[in-house]
Amino acid sequence: MSMSGNEARMDLERIDVSRRRFVISGTSIAGGFVLGLPAIGLSNDVVGDEADSEHQIGFFIEIAADGSVIIGSNQPEIGQGVRTALPMLVAEELDVEWSKVSVRQMPLGIVKTADGYAWKYGGQGVGGSTGLTGNWDFMREVGATARQQLIRAAAARLNVPVSSCSTRPGYVVCSSPAAEIPYGDLVAAAARLDLPAESPPLKDMKQYRIVGRRQKTMDAMDIITGKARYGIDTREAGMRYAVIARSPYLNGRVRSFNDTEARKVDGVLDVFKIDGPEPGEPYLILANGVAIVATSTWAAIKGREALQIDWDPGPNASDSSDAFWQQNHEMLKSTGQVVVDDGEFDKAMAEAHQVIERHYQVPFVSHQPLEPQNCYAHVQEDRCHVIAPTQMPSGASRAAAAVTGLPRENIQVDMTRVGGGFGRRLTNDYVAEACMISQKTGWPIKLQWTREDDVKHDFYRPAGLHEMRAGVDGKGKVIAWTQRLVSASKYYRRPNMTEERLWEAELYPDDFPRKIVENFRLEYFHNPIGLPRGSWRAPAHTANAFVIQSFLDEIAVETGQDPLQLHIDMLGEEREMEYGNHGGPTFNPGRLVRLIKFVAARIDYQKQRPDGRGVGLATHFTFGGYAAHAVEVTVSPQGQLKIERIVAAIDCGFAVNPQAVEAQLQGGTIDGISTALGLEITVKDGQVQQSNFHDYPLLRIAAVPSLFETHILPYDDTPTGVGEIGIPSAAPALANAIFAASGIRLRRLPIGDQLQKAMAG
Amino acid sequence: MISFQVNKKPASFAGDRNTPLLWVLRDHLELTGTKFGCGIGQCGACTVHIDGHAQRSCITPVSAIEGQSITTIEGLASADGVLHPVQKAWLEIDVPQCGYCQAGQIMATADFLKKHPRPSDQDIDKNMTNICRCGTYVRIRTAIHRAAELAASGE
Numbered sequence: 001m002s003m004s005g006n007e008a009r010m011d012l013e014r015i016d017v018s019r020r021r022f023v024i025s026g027t028s029i030a031g032g033f034v035l036g037l038p039a040i041g042l043s044n045d046v047v048g049d050e051a052d053s054e055h056q057i058g059f060f061i062e063i064a065a066d067g068s069v070i071i072g073s074n075q076p077e078i079g080q081g082v083r084t085a086l087p088m089l090v091a092e093e094l095d096v097e098w099s100k101v102s103v104r105q106m107p108l109g110i111v112k113t114a115d116g117y118a119w120k121y122g123g124q125g126v127g128g129s130t131g132l133t134g135n136w137d138f139m140r141e142v143g144a145t146a147r148q149q150l151i152r153a154a155a156a157r158l159n160v161p162v163s164s165c166s167t168r169p170g171y172v173v174c175s176s177p178a179a180e181i182p183y184g185d186l187v188a189a190a191a192r193l194d195l196p197a198e199s200p201p202l203k204d205m206k207q208y209r210i211v212g213r214r215q216k217t218m219d220a221m222d223i224i225t226g227k228a229r230y231g232i233d234t235r236e237a238g239m240r241y242a243v244i245a246r247s248p249y250l251n252g253r254v255r256s257f258n259d260t261e262a263r264k265v266d267g268v269l270d271v272f273k274i275d276g277p278e279p280g281e282p283y284l285i286l287a288n289g290v291a292i293v294a295t296s297t298w299a300a301i302k303g304r305e306a307l308q309i310d311w312d313p314g315p316n317a318s319d320s321s322d323a324f325w326q327q328n329h330e331m332l333k334s335t336g337q338v339v340v341d342d343g344e345f346d347k348a349m350a351e352a353h354q355v356i357e358r359h360y361q362v363p364f365v366s367h368q369p370l371e372p373q374n375c376y377a378h379v380q381e382d383r384c385h386v387i388a389p390t391q392m393p394s395g396a397s398r399a400a401a402a403v404t405g406l407p408r409e410n411i412q413v414d415m416t417r418v419g420g421g422f423g424r425r426l427t428n429d430y431v432a433e434a435c436m437i438s439q440k441t442g443w444p445i446k447l448q449w450t451r452e453d454d455v456k457h458d459f460y461r462p463a464g465l466h467e468m469r470a471g472v473d474g475k476g477k478v479i480a481w482t483q484r485l486v487s488a489s490k491y492y493r494r495p496n497m498t499e500e501r502l503w504e505a506e507l508y509p510d511d512f513p514r515k516i517v518e519n520f521r522l523e524y525f526h527n528p529i530g531l532p533r534g535s536w537r538a539p540a541h542t543a544n545a546f547v548i549q550s551f552l553d554e555i556a557v558e559t560g561q562d563p564l565q566l567h568i569d570m571l572g573e574e575r576e577m578e579y580g581n582h583g584g585p586t587f588n589p590g591r592l593v594r595l596i597k598f599v600a601a602r603i604d605y606q607k608q609r610p611d612g613r614g615v616g617l618a619t620h621f622t623f624g625g626y627a628a629h630a631v632e633v634t635v636s637p638q639g640q641l642k643i644e645r646i647v648a649a650i651d652c653g654f655a656v657n658p659q660a661v662e663a664q665l666q667g668g669t670i671d672g673i674s675t676a677l678g679l680e681i682t683v684k685d686g687q688v689q690q691s692n693f694h695d696y697p698l699l700r701i702a703a704v705p706s707l708f709e710t711h712i713l714p715y716d717d718t719p720t721g722v723g724e725i726g727i728p729s730a731a732p733a734l735a736n737a738i739f740a741a742s743g744i745r746l747r748r749l750p751i752g753d754q755l756q757k758a759m760a761g
Numbered sequence: 762m763i764s765f766q767v768n769k770k771p772a773s774f775a776g777d778r779n780t781p782l783l784w785v786l787r788d789h790l791e792l793t794g795t796k797f798g799c800g801i802g803q804c805g806a807c808t809v810h811i812d813g814h815a816q817r818s819c820i821t822p823v824s825a826i827e828g829q830s831i832t833t834i835e836g837l838a839s840a841d842g843v844l845h846p847v848q849k850a851w852l853e854i855d856v857p858q859c860g861y862c863q864a865g866q867i868m869a870t871a872d873f874l875k876k877h878p879r880p881s882d883q884d885i886d887k888n889m890t891n892i893c894r895c896g897t898y899v900r901i902r903t904a905i906h907r908a909a910e911l912a913a914s915g916e
Binding site for chain 2: 267692
């Protein structure tokens, strides 16, 4: 569950380069069989150095003498289920009982090479729903190779040809002479065998016993007994606790501070300034501030409360949301950067029987994973140790290197279980802050953010004003389509980013209905604001799906067509269309037709409903996966909204773990609804106005209907990621349902009290 | 010095009497299963039982629990390791995603079911206010009903 960003993309590209390298074997310290990756890019003479091999073998599988299996998970677990799904792939091909498998979190593995750094355990990082797809073949090959080595060891022992041996879970089985040898008895011999040049063939998917079946969350027992360790639970010898008072003003500065009272707080050890980035420069950390180091978290928080800081409000002191939206409307009156211009848009629009134009507004929102940002760092003269809840451990390593000046091979990054990601932890600003404080004090430091810190200092999802215009012919066919967007692009304050490319983070040009509507234009305007922006679960898909799917519903209503039929007509038959960015390489609109028909049927879409009750539909293609939502609501005459029923369906190709796919679809849907209903970050006088869950009200259980169905519609043998697929179509389905129930079209998110106000007249 | 019991064992705290119980548990008693989420009693990630009642430990000063008995997620199962029915239901329904809020959800549910042994969906909606950022609410609702069944059948 996670998102893409520039940083994520860069890491993920490197994953592709490296993930299909081969495994080497050896014995673990405990005597088990270890299978792993050679350090990619290292020359053979280094890998072949026996004395060094303990360090150079990337741990993946360890089989103990008793047959229990430990599988390494190289990816961060942020709740998306990767610590369950990836080991499933290995266990399936290795042919072991799933109940015998446990999982160990691997640290960041990078090694220095002649031309930079290379992955030791394959690419690590979760963004863009790639954790599974990027490892699908690789993890299965790891399992299959280990199984083959065990078979070869057994064949040698029995002095029979390899072809007469096979496996059943945990055992090599020989037909003639009939024999069964437990894996545990073969590990020592298997570890001494050279590896074949090529990976053995993978299992026929029809034979799967583990993959494709519901497997429960690997760490559930630890979670429900309080034993699971998150970043915030880190406790190391000699550790001190730190918080930072960050500038409440966007790009504000510390003019001066008085720490007399703060230092009187029992437990406060040190107080000093932390320098943030220059306005406009790329971020290492988010803000200027003052750090407080103490003997406990509470002492640090109390110390911060006692601190007196004179802030220089800085260059964004007059920034406000009101001004931002006014500017957006003004900017739309001019011409922006035309980034896509298919067919003859102006001509088609001029010839249209009917032109429909609408404006939609999507707000800034914040990530708010429930585990606030935190990081343990211990910077020493020649090395640095970081323990962090992060989606991008290599970014943590880079952040630590940037702060300390240490070579990255001297920086150890350990990953914990992560209390939610949603894209917030693609950036490692909190790692850099912890390193700064540890470097300054010499102490091992655990930096803790409070909820207020997290709300006021985030890389927010960009806000935008969308102008949509469609030209429709006399038969109701859409013949021209344009989306004109003014937003605060997230591709800013980045190295090597040009003004001309800022739109790429905001408009995904191959989204529906490009190439379906021949005359198609996308236009972009950048309106910067001092708020930091970044990747928020399914990045721009959330905004664009809301806008496009709402507008399609409006076109249907305006032209007297049934919304479902308009979806079906426009999406059309199954066919592969090019999709160049954020989820391609291809998009098959027909797969959305199957889903929207399915959810419409499940919710009994055609049924006549009384006034005040209605159903809305929406679909979207996100990062290679397909989803549709049907939402049924009631709206009272006073404008009270109640979500009565939700039907969500996903086509993720092949569901590796249906249990987790269903969870992600439920969670994504709720995230979409929660955000649409009540979440917005606003700015006034250069400061974020929200501070905690009382004014940034994440959804609670009462708003989630008991009638909530999720369906997985299998398609082929290729899995897509699922962390972000379930969210984009949820909000427009809700808005369309509200219209069907009440006749009120909500074009501005969040919904807030707009319905009550509209009903009050 | 403030003395109290945590998970049936004696405990004490000699520092700032205003320190929230949450931080006493986490930083001083090393019971990190109880989580920090908001610090203002909104999200419920810090829920523990104080003399058997679910309370938000982030807004409970340690001075308020003198002589009282605290149960945290680490102490919810019986001494011989048998899981509480709510924990069993959470496992069976496979509720967690990131898992960070779940200790609080479980502690809140355990108390809720004492007051509403066979809850309706409306009872759940009215009384369960803990936040789950991952949106595991569908499974939480199922697991609450399942826990009620397990508790009723003595499991």
